[in-house]
Amino acid sequence: MKNHFQNNRRTQQQAAKSNACTERRPEVACRSGGNLIDMRGVTKAYETAAGSFTALDNIDLQIEAGKFVAIVGKSGSGKSTLLNMLTGIDRPTVGEVGINGTAVTTLTEDQIATWRGRNIGVVFQFFQLMPTLTVIENVMMPMDFCNVYPPLERRERALVLLEQVGVADQADKFPAKLSGGQQQRVAIARALANDPPILVADEPTGNLDSRTADDVLTLFQKLADSGKTVIIVTHERDVASWVSRVVTLTDGRIVTEKQVLQIDDCYSPFQTPQSAYTNEEAVHA
Ligand SMILES: Nc1ncnc2c1ncn2[C@@H]1O[C@H](COP(=O)(O)OP(=O)(O)OP(=O)(O)O)[C@@H](O)[C@H]1O
Numbered sequence: 001m002k003n004h005f006q007n008n009r010r011t012q013q014q015a016a017k018s019n020a021c022t023e024r025r026p027e028v029a030c031r032s033g034g035n036l037i038d039m040r041g042v043t044k045a046y047e048t049a050a051g052s053f054t055a056l057d058n059i060d061l062q063i064e065a066g067k068f069v070a071i072v073g074k075s076g077s078g079k080s081t082l083l084n085m086l087t088g089i090d091r092p093t094v095g096e097v098g099i100n101g102t103a104v105t106t107l108t109e110d111q112i113a114t115w116r117g118r119n120i121g122v123v124f125q126f127f128q129l130m131p132t133l134t135v136i137e138n139v140m141m142p143m144d145f146c147n148v149y150p151p152l153e154r155r156e157r158a159l160v161l162l163e164q165v166g167v168a169d170q171a172d173k174f175p176a177k178l179s180g181g182q183q184q185r186v187a188i189a190r191a192l193a194n195d196p197p198i199l200v201a202d203e204p205t206g207n208l209d210s211r212t213a214d215d216v217l218t219l220f221q222k223l224a225d226s227g228k229t230v231i232i233v234t235h236e237r238d239v240a241s242w243v244s245r246v247v248t249l250t251d252g253r254i255v256t257e258k259q260v261l262q263i264d265d266c267y268s269p270f271q272t273p274q275s276a277y278t279n280e281e282a283v284h285a
């Protein structure tokens with residue numbers, strides 16, 4: 001039987017491909033109660049040799065459009081499993097996942113790949129760039145699958161995205177010639193290729209030095225400021241400096257939620273976003 005690391009590798013490869021899609025973008029879907037993401041009663045149990053193991057336990061999570069959300073927690077707390085539920089890489093045992101008006105849990109495998117290509121850009125800890133394609137070709141690949149942008153516009157769009165993430169000068173190199181931080185920027189450009197409303201990243205800074213990690217978090221923050229909904233799993237200690245919300249998982253349950261106020265919302269003009277936690281709330285005892 002394959003272990004879950006092998007499964008994770010396989011599903012990452014699937015998701016890297018499905019930063020692409022095969023059909024045209026549909027009409028804009030409606031949002032559920034103002035929330036772009038709406039998880040209700042999501043439980044994920046794995047059958048193991050030792051019996052059933054509950055990796056996620058009755059998760060309720062709603063996220064509005066344009067938020068930058070960090071999911072934190074100890075190793076094994078269920079962070080990657082939660083992301084896999086959001087991206088449709090894996091299915092809940094019980095519960096519903098609604099994203100951008102679509103009930104993801106009702107889609108077939110084929111439908112999910114297409115839906116993900118339009119709606120979610122996925123970024124990985126180890127970048128998952130295609131080594132035999134140049135940087136610009138990596139960014140164009142999801143566009144070639146998806147057909148949202150006409151062929152003659154794709155190279156120009158890829159260059160614009162590479163400029164946006166600060167690596168346009170690397171466009172014609174192969175990924176192996178780039179630093180880790182540069183490769184992660186390319187991976188973010190690739191995730192943006194089809195202009196999805198949501199970006200999801202599992203430990204995107206886990207393989208970067210702290211300064212480069214800060215740069216990548218700042219980039220995600222800018223993308224959220226520009227209207228993308230960004231959800232990252234991270235072990236960065238001071239992630240609250242960048243995000244608008246921190247969701248903490250313990251043993252598959254959401255234990256605390258912290259909303260981070262924007263500076264304009266603070267009572268004191270001297271209060272920093274880092275010190276402006278509010279609404280700390282025990283969601284589950
Ligand atoms: N396919 C699987 N089969 C059995 N158990 C699994 C499977 N996938 C994950 N698990 C278990 O579910 C729990 C949550 O795993 P998950 O990968 O979501 O943790 P995580 O919070 O992402 O950890 P890390 O920080 O180490 O990446 C762990 O105990 C893990 O061993």
Ligand SMILES: [Mg+2]
Pocket residue numbers: 079080081202
């Ligand atoms: Mg993980």
